[in-house]
Amino acid sequence: MTDTASNTNRGPWFLAEQIALDFINTVAMTDKEAQDFLQTDDDVFRWLNSAGIEIQASRNAQPGKLLLSARTLRELIRSLVEKKKKGHQFDPDGLNEYLKKIVSYPKIITDSEGTCQIVRCFETALPAHALGVVAEEAAKLLTEGNFDYVRQCEHPDCTLWFYDRTKAHKRRWCSMALCGNRIKIAKFRQKAAAGKS
Numbered sequence: 649m650t651d652t653a654s655n656t657n658r659g660p661w662f663l664a665e666q667i668a669l670d671f672i673n674t675v676a677m678t679d680k681e682a683q684d685f686l687q688t689d690d691d692v693f694r695w696l697n698s699a700g701i702e703i704q705a706s707r708n709a710q711p712g713k714l715l716l717s718a719r720t721l722r723e724l725i726r727s728l729v730e731k732k733k734k735g736h737q738f739d740p741d742g743l744n745e746y747l748k749k750i751v752s753y754p755k756i757i758t759d760s761e762g763t764c765q766i767v768r769c770f771e772t773a774l775p776a777h778a779l780g781v782v783a784e785e786a787a788k789l790l791t792e793g794n795f796d797y798v799r800q801c802e803h804p805d806c807t808l809w810f811y812d813r814t815k816a817h818k819r820r821w822c823s824m825a826l827c828g829n830r831i832k833i834a835k836f837r838q839k840a841a842a843g844k845s
Contacts, residue, residue, distance in 0.1 A: 659673075659674070660673060660674045660676070660695060661673060661822070661823065663808070663823045664811060664822075666789055666793070667782060667785040671699075671725060671782050671786075672726045673809060674722060676807060677806055680805055684719075686715060687715075688715060689713075689715050691715070692715055692718045692775070695718075696778050696782075701772060701782070703773070703774070713775075717775070718779060721779055721782060721783060724742045724743060725783075725786045728740075728743065729790070729798065732790055732798075733798055740787075743783055743790075746776075749779070749780040750770065750780035750781065751777055751780075752768050753771070754769075755767055755769045793811065797812040798810075798811055798812075799811075799812055799820075801827050802827075803821060803822070806821075809822075810822055
């Protein structure tokens with residue numbers, strides 16, 4: 649995953665603690681303007697690789713097809729998350745179309761101590777397979793996630809989502825390195841200005 653502190657001013661960031669939320673965070677406010685970090689098929693490939701979803705096949709022959717599919721999935725996930733957060737019913741059909749493209753298989757692995765376990769491996773030979781993995785993370789969030797802990801950053805200029813996995817569940821910012829720090833600086837400046845008057 650990307651190191652947020654060293655990547656403070658550039659995105660996309662991996663700070664949501666949940667892949668589907670990180671995916672919708674590929675549109676973010678920077679300098680008070682919305683920025684879409686997915687501009688090309690290569691941007692989508694890079695994001696997927698950064699998320700640990702490596703596509704093994706060669707690039708899609710039709711330029712722009714992967715980008716269009718990724719952006720469509722991203723907005724679908726955003727819409728479903730917003731509906732679920734508001735307590736509304738949502739229609740899973742669009743997400744199910746992406747889920748149909750998942751190809752997976754069970755595999756037995758053995759650790760260094762000789763203990764065996766079954767893990768699920770995903771086929772990501774095609775971009776559609778990889779986006780299916782993102783869709784599955786969204787499906788898990790929507791069906792198994794505790795939406796009391798799915799939040800948007802409290803900074804008024806931020807649109808990033810996160811899953812609050814902190815022990816006390818009191819996380820307020822997308823990241824202390826991003827918005828938490830900006831709020832601290834703003835409060836410090838307010839106090840300093842009030843002290844001068």
